[in-house]
Amino acid sequence: MKINKRTLFPFLVILFIFLGSFFAPNDPLEVNLPLRFGNPSSKYLLGNDSMGRCVLSRILFGGKTTLFMVMTASIIVFTLGLFLGTLTSKVTMKKNVIVDSIINAVTAIPPIAYLIIFIASWGNGIKTTLIALVVSYILRFLRLVRTQINIEYDKAYCTCMISLGASKTRLVLVHILPNILLDLVHYICLSCADMILAITGFSFIGIGLGENVVEWGSMILEARDSIFIKPELIIYPIFAVFITTMSFNIIAKEANRR
Secondary structure, three states: OOOOOHHHHHHHHHHHHHHHHHOOOOOOOOOOOHHOOOOOOOOOOEEEOOOOOOOOOOHHHHHHHHHHHHHHHHEEEEEEEHHHHHHHOOOOOOOOOHHHHHHHHHHHOOOOHHHHHHHHHHOOOHHHHHHHHHHHHHHHHHHHHHHHHHHHHHHHHHHHHOOOOOOHHHHHHHHHHHHHHHHHHHHHHHHHHHHHHHHHHHHHHHOOOOOOOOOOOHHHHHHHHHOOOHHHHHHHHHHHHHHHHHHHHHHHHOOOOO
């Protein structure tokens, strides 16, 4: 997939949000009660929240927190899912009903169920949420990899390569993976958008990243109590979630464009 005019803007949006903390004008945790619900100024471009903290800095740091978790989880999911999906495909093993049943059963469990289980074991925090996301999405990605490889393996060109003496490693790396790579990128980009909504939702209901962690979901939760006093406090983080998820969806759409 090449970066074209349709993907350049969403790519720049994601990059800016990921690196946005470097452009934050203030400390996102600095409390300044005299500036409570302050209007925008030269120092606080988007004003101040209920604790006098810089709204712009909190949005930028919240984007860094969210995208760091999303990128880390997606890299782990892609790497391990690709390896395990290939390992359990037709290329290396025969159809296994037990493996299929385990994957189908585990992928039926929603991410929030994993998060609740892990929070009960380890407490809430970035590590717990990250593990819950990886466990939830990796088996879904593994199933996609297995399915795509099995479909390609049954095609004529794979049969020809096998008859010509191509090894299983060469068959997968040189012939099959290039044909399914865009489908995998498409799924990972959609998963990134889904992870952003999941992380934001977890924080909004209070079982997310813990205290003193700046994140969009916690900003929405805090702004809910002052929605009639200063409604823009809830609009800013919602817009940040919207534009970031839309950027991933646009990239996913372009990756799926043949």
